[in-house]
Amino acid sequence: MSVETAPEFQRAPDGTLFRDLNGNGIMDPYENPGLPVAERVEDLLSRLSLEEKAGLMFHTMVSAAESGNLGDETSRAGRATLQEVVADKFVNHLNFHFVPEPRLASRWVNELQRLAMNSSPHGIPVTLSTDPRHSFIENWGASFTAEYFSAWPEPLGLAAVRDEQLVREFAAIARAEYTAIGIRAALHPTIDLATEPRWARQYSTFGQDNELVARLALAYLDGFEDQHLGDRSVACMAKHFPGGGPQRDGEDPHFPYGREQVYPGGMFDHHLEPFKRVIAHGVTAIMPYYGMPIGLELDGEPVEEVGFGFNRQVITGLLREKLGYDGVVCTDWSLVTESRLHGRQLPPRAWGVEHLSEKERVLKVIEAGCDQFGGEECPELVIELVREGQLTEERIDISARRLLKVKFELGLFDNPYVDEEQAEQRTGLPEYVAAGQRAQARSVTILKNASNNGAALLPLAPGLRVYSGEMSADALAEAGFTAAADPADADVAIARVAAPFELRDHYMLESSFHAGSLEFDSGTISRIEELAAVIPVILVPHLDRPAILAPLEPHCTAIAAVYGASDTAVLQALTGAVPPEGRLPFQLPRSEAAVVASRPDVPGDTKDALYECGFGLEL
CATH class of the missing domain: 3.40.50.1700 (Glycoside hydrolase family 3 C-terminal domain)
Structure with missing residues (x-):
């Protein structure tokens, strides 16, 4: 969409082009593209209602209509309609699942942005995110096949090549294809270490070598975020802090039988190394995993055996205070409420706090130091906690400030629209497809x-x-x-x-x-x-x-x-x-x-392996 066709674009008396997001006919500080991001954030934060702040703290799932027309979406399995989520609950971080062909996807995204602008008192734009969708494995809980985008090997394949420049090339192409249809946030990279051979999530990692994982993660961020976050960037969310690989028996904590993370080899710090590196690099967001640590001590103190998203010792004590991270922390999906899809149910991933009510879980997540609830759309619980005096609005401001900062840095307040006519010409280009195929062969x-x-x-x-x-x-x-x-x-x-x-x-x-x-x-x-x-x-x-x-x-x-x-x-x-x-x-x-x-936290710990990590013959 060009600025000429969007009615909210106006010119200030000094000639500055801006979006009149609150419809008052003047360029307020938060609408002024020439001001520093910090000033714009503080101005907008001072204007927001509690309801608008609470809406920022939720990051729910959405699928576009096949027609590309907003309003044609199918039922959301008992959840609120998309109109209700965006217009009534003020939720404006949405995890994109089903995506139609690029032209229709971009049309749907533009209509969604218009809905957000017209239904919010301050016109806060939507941030659309996605799980990986450039490879071969279709898993609605973790990744999607490439379809309209170029196809590349899974991250394991990029790790097999061990070439940081290849990772940058992939990430830059993925960024170009994401932004063509309005996706501006990546729920990746996965920088867990693949140390338990049975764990199901290994395909999306860079393998077991923590030094290689760290190097490739930095190249990944460079390619997606384009060096520094800006209006051409895709913001990345590194996961799953503090390292999701050491699962007892290799089971995954999406499911009740896989909730325990264990460290019999004493290698908790080994799994932290990639996170330390991306934190120093300035990663935009971090996602804790579902797992609950068993028998873990930090600085001589036993760690509470609750899921990492509920764990104040891990999120505030380790991530915030010891590692100095002040970016967005978004929980993994559905810690508070149950999930339903295709006739199947999944209980809330509230491991260790199953006995708490939904509102008590929300309180524990926020008190742990998290800013956002992945996969949830219940801001009314945050509002109730504030009005009951269990949370202060100043604590909500801390998270809202972090979340708004990223939206401003991405340029979404200045222009969230995409060019519907160019979407097909910017996705699945022959040179992108050829680069992906060559990477597959190299791997x-x-x-x-x-x-x-x-x-x-x-x-x-x-x-x-x-x-x-x-x-x-x-x-x-x-x-x-x-x-x-x-x-x-x-x-x-x-x-x-x-x-x-x-x-x-x-x-x-x-x-x-x-x-x-x-x-x-x-x-x-x-x-x-x-x-x-x-x-x-x-x-x-x-x-x-x-x-x-x-x-x-x-x-x-x-x-x-x-x-x-x-x-x-x-x-x-x-x-x-x-x-x-x-x-x-x-x-x-x-x-x-x-x-x-073998010990789940120790890389390469099986005895008399058939092939060791790093093995490969040349032709």
């Missing part, structure tokens, strides 16, 4: 490359007949191969397999979290054995977390691990058209028994 990690008739099997020579039950014939033909319908008629087999997991589907989101055993089922093992009895096999496992490859490895002539890669990218790597550079971002255990015996 491929060659774990084995044995001889085939006296020579290493890889790189594959053109003209071969290839049998694959998973790869497309078109991709094979494009790479110079002939697709064989039967292994007996082929020169080589390429078997793409997913890392094993145990399917669970009792709780909401549970089926999307790949948890449990890392062992392959007998059917997969038999299939590879039978193929290997006929022709050489190239195993291509997709590692969204480690897999126990030991039963398969002896039967495979070559193994090439991937972390999100198309058939075309895999074949580019296997032929050497794009040399594979990947090195394992985590250890691959030899057995499930070794995993069970």
